[in-house]
Every structure is written in structure tokens, then in C-alpha cells.
Amino acid sequence: MQIDADTPMVPTRHWHRLADGRLQCDVCPRECKLQEGQRGLCFVRGRYGDQVVLTSYGRASGFAVDPIEKKPLYHYLPGSRILSFGTAGCNLSCRFCQNWDMSRSREMDRLQARATPEELAQMARQHGCRSVAYTYNDPVIFLEYATDTARACHEAGIRSVAVTAGYINPGAREDFFAPMDAANVDLKSFDEAFYWKLCGGHLEPVLETLRYLRRHTGIWLELTTLLIPGQNDDPAELDAMTRWVVETLGPDVPMHFTAFHPDWRMTDLPPTPPETLRHARRIARDNGVHHAYTGNVRDPEGSTTWCPACGAPLIRRDGYRILEMRLKPGGHCPDCGSVCAGVF
Template sequence: MAQMIEADQHYPARYWHMLEDGGLQCDLCPRDCKLHEGQRGACFVRARVDDRMVLTTYGRSSGFCIDPIEKKPLNHFYPGSSVFSFGTAGCNLACKCCQNWDISKSRDTDRLMDQASPEAIARAARRHGCHSVAFTYNDPVVFLEYALDTADACHDRGLKTVAVTAGYIHAAPRREFFARMDAANVDLKAFSEDFYFKFCSGHLQPVLDTLRYIRHETTCWLEITTLLIPGHNDSAGEIAALAKWVATELGVEVPLHFTAFHPDWKMIDVPPTPPATLSMARRIALGEGLLYVYTGNVHDQEGETTRCPSCRQALVVRDWYEILSYELTPQGNCPNCGASIAGVFGKFGRPFGQKRIPVYMRLQS
């Protein structure tokens, strides 16, 4: 906590205030970290230097890749398109089930070997023919300043922006952050306060507040992902309660993804999620009235296919991240019955496919 910060890492951070006792409080997320000089917050990338808050990872990344948009996962936001993806290091939650722990839990900022300005990222995304840029791999909330500047550079060049986030953020920064995002996939870890407290060192309510805000107060397209962990958040009752809350509070049109856990980080003694559990969760959520429910991290063509909620025609057939057939009109309508499909669509060309393409961008500005 008391590690001193390098002089070249003093990028001014937003959302903090000084306390009467001389402490500095970070106001970015509900952790409300209180720092003395030279200390870092729980995320490890926001720190106090010379009585101000700085972001220590601005312009530095754990890597850049071109991904299919379905990998985020977003199934209703320009399906088949490619997205330029990057993250930094650190996280403001401490999930024992983290699948990207080597990035999000890293305290070694020297791992951030790729460097690029917001403008360089936007130029590279455009040069590689990407439709959007995703802030992902670790939670973009903790590198908010870098994400916002990059979002502005992307919008200047006609690119869309995507946030892959746990949604653990205070109201004021939430307004600024999601005003710059065109789409978001929010990781709803579970539907119990007990899980968030024991396994994530956080709380459920701020995430629910973020989901409501995105859905009802912004134009940002929203999808939700829940990683089902055997014995911890995969009971039929909890899944039904989660799906009912989404249907009631957000609307039946919001896509919900149930994805498979694999043993990692601090939960290596927990078995992988059986495919049957994902299928059960999907049936329950559909039974609660949700129109678009998907399975992920497994081969399940039916669970990955987008069907018309009116006539049930298969409109986008997927296998993993690959689109096998696409029948939607550019306006997002079913060609069979004319029903409108919730989402953001456009002219469909050749799908990007399921490949990932690493991009090397060291020292670009």
C-alpha cells in the first residue's frame, strides 16, 4: 500500500477530495479508499502523490488485440464486427473467481509493455478496419481518464466504444463514463449480497444501480453476463430471481449471457460449470420472460443463436464466436415476420470470425 509512485506516472486523476484529517479520499467507486502520501488505492493504479490523485497506468496497456464483438460478449451490437480491444492493470473488486487475474490483480506495472496515446489507439483501430474499440481485460472504471480520452478520439474518427465492466462505480463518474460508451457488457457476478461480499470484496446494490442507470438514463446499449460457479451462484432459485429482476427492472429485451466458469485464481478447487447448468439457467431465464438469453464459454449452437421472439425463426446462428448464418435486415428486423429485434445493427458484410489478432503498439503516440 505504501509503495512510492514513479515521477513519470503522475497523470491527474478525477473524482477525489481531501479529508479534514489530511487524508485523501478517492470518489471513483464505492470502495472510497482513503490514502496517505505515496499510497495506492485497492485497485493499485490510482494513487496519492503531492496531495492529489494520479492514475499510474495512463497510456500503458497489458496488450492490444482485435477480437470478434461476440467475445465481449455482445450479441446485439453490430454482430460479426471486429473490435479493437485493450486493457491496463488493476481492478477495484477482488473476485476470487477472476478469469483475467494475471492482468486485473497484477501489482507489477512493468507488465504494461505496450504504450499508446488515445489518438494512436483510434488510428490503429481504424487502420485495422475495426468497427469499435473495447475497454476490457481489466475493468475500465479504474483507468477512467485513459478510457474517456480514448473514447473521444474514437468518436472523432467514427468508431464506436464498448465497455466491459463490473459496473462498480459511483454516480458522478458513472454519468461521465457511460455518456462516452456506445455499448456495455456488465458483469453481474451473482444475485446475492453474500456472494459479492465474500467472493468479490464488494456489494451488490451499486452494480444494480449501474444497470438501472445504463438502461434508463443513457443511450448506451446494454448486455449482461453472469459467470455461473458451481455451488456458489448457480442455484435455480438465484437464477430465477436474477432473471426476474432483469425483466422487471431493465426490460425483457436486455440480453443476458450465462457463461461457464473454469478453475482459476483463488477458486481452483471448484469444478468447471457443467453445460447442463448453463442450459438450465437459460431455460429458467426464458421462462421468466427474457427474450434473449445466451450461453457462453461452451459449444452450444442453440444457446448462442438469436431467434425472433415473435416467430422463433433463427436470425443469427453462432458457433462459439463464429457466425454461421445471418438473416437480420440492416434495420434489425426479422425478414420472416417483420418483428424488430432489440439491439444496434447495420449492414452485415463478411463476419470477422472467431480469431484473435494481437496488435503491437509499443511507444506509439
């Protein structure tokens, strides 16, 4: 592992020594087994000095102040601003990655912005952000940096949002999500073959993460599925996925179906037709999902929050911009009084 004088080497927690002398990283299901000087597939965790260290602590690939709807989160502090940042590397190898310049980076010079957890919390306050998002690449691989930042944010009155694929092991899972307030989990498909062939991972650990979040935490949860033509947009798969969500996670977990555009190693496929997204939304609603949305397309109906009880529009959006917020205090529908699930 190439280490320069400016690279931080922060000791990590989730690893153990194997009988053959290698160190196994236990953060995610890849469980990389490392000789001295080797990095894991994520690139930012590696063995150095007979321990597993994080080499991206305090260094980011950039910052942005976004509407929280861009994460996407539609039921968590709608209309608020969120400070977004990430590092480099990833523990999945999705061929369709839309942030591949960061997640697939193997150059530490991508990480030119430096910020301590306390500085990030103050940056969020200075820009009027109510929360910080750990995003762009998957934050589970910079777990220590993300959780330290989340704790610093809480001390400053700022909330934390994890934007993640949920590919993480028990133990690390509890550690990572403990200081988080909300999460958008990328449920890439409901098919094991898709996860293995196109992402280099497995479906079941992601489902385990979703079960954990709903059953054992108070974290606000939303889901996103990027629909790729001919890969994960089959109506039968979407039917099975949305039925599982309602039966296992509950009908109030919002689902976002977003449009793919050709990128990284899947430039031979066309963009997702808007009708595919609208059809996925219909399947979800027919199966009992109360809040199903379309994304990356102009679709007023698919971006509106509707009351699941009376069907009245509650929040109208144009892209990431809120046009009308009709919710009463406590998230109540102004027409029938029913409560809309979320944090408002």
C-alpha cells in the first residue's frame, strides 16, 4: 500500500487476525483478507503497521449544499438544505455507477479537501444546513470518519443522513447507524444474479440491513432503485420487491424509482423511458406502498406526496423544488386529518 506523508492512517475497529497471519476486515460482506501493505477492494481501508487503517479520514472529494430532496429524501425535513460530502472508493463494483469518478477512484489526490468532523459540523451551520449527508461514494467504507462527524454534528444541533447501498456486516452495521438520523438505502435490485453480475455483491446483506433499520432503530428510512432497461425493470421483479417492502418494512417507507443514464461501464444501454418509472410506481402503489416516487424525470404526479388516506396532494414538487407544502403541524393532512409518515 503506497502511503505518503500526508495520508492519514486512522486505526479502525472492525477487523480480526486470521490463523495464517492475514488480517480480515469485517466492515462489509467482502471480508477482505489482507497481507501487510494491501488495501481492500474499497481502496481506503488497508493493512499498515499490523493493523487495518482508514486512509481517507478527514479528506473529502468535495462538498455541496443541496436541497434534501436530492438525496433523495422526500419525507425528512422537506425543503431544508443539506451539506453533502464523500471521500473515494467503494465496496461494490457496480458497472452502472453514476458517481464512478469518486467511487471508483484509485488516486488519493482526489481527496484534496480537508475537514475535521468539527469543521464539517460548523460548515453545515454556516450554510444554513439542518443536516449533513454522507454520500457520493458509500459511507460505510469511511465508517470512522462518518460516525465521528455525525457525533460532532449532533453536538452542533445538526442531523446526519446516510446515503448508502447498505452493504455492511453486523457489528459494523450497528456502529455505523448508531449516530445517524435518516438513511436512503439503494436497493439496486431484488435479484441475486443482478447483484453478483453487475455489482460484485449479494442481495441478502442489503435486505438484512433494511430489516435491522426498521426493527431495531428509529432512523427515518427511504429506498431508491435505479431502473436499468432490461436489467432490473421486469414487472415481476418489481412486484416481488414492492410486496416484500410492504410486508417486511411497512407501507410507509417511501420508494424512489429513478432513471438510469448510460455511464461507467454500461454506456451501451439506453436511458430509462419515463413510462418504465411510472409503471414501477403503479406496481408499488397497487401493492400497498403509500409513497412511491419517480426521479430523474419531469413527472409532477410522480414527485407529489399524496395523502394515503384521502388522496389529497400534500407536497407538490418541481424537480427538487417544493412548490406547495400543505401539511399541517405534526404532518397532518389538511383535508382529512390523517398523519403522513415522516419527519416534518
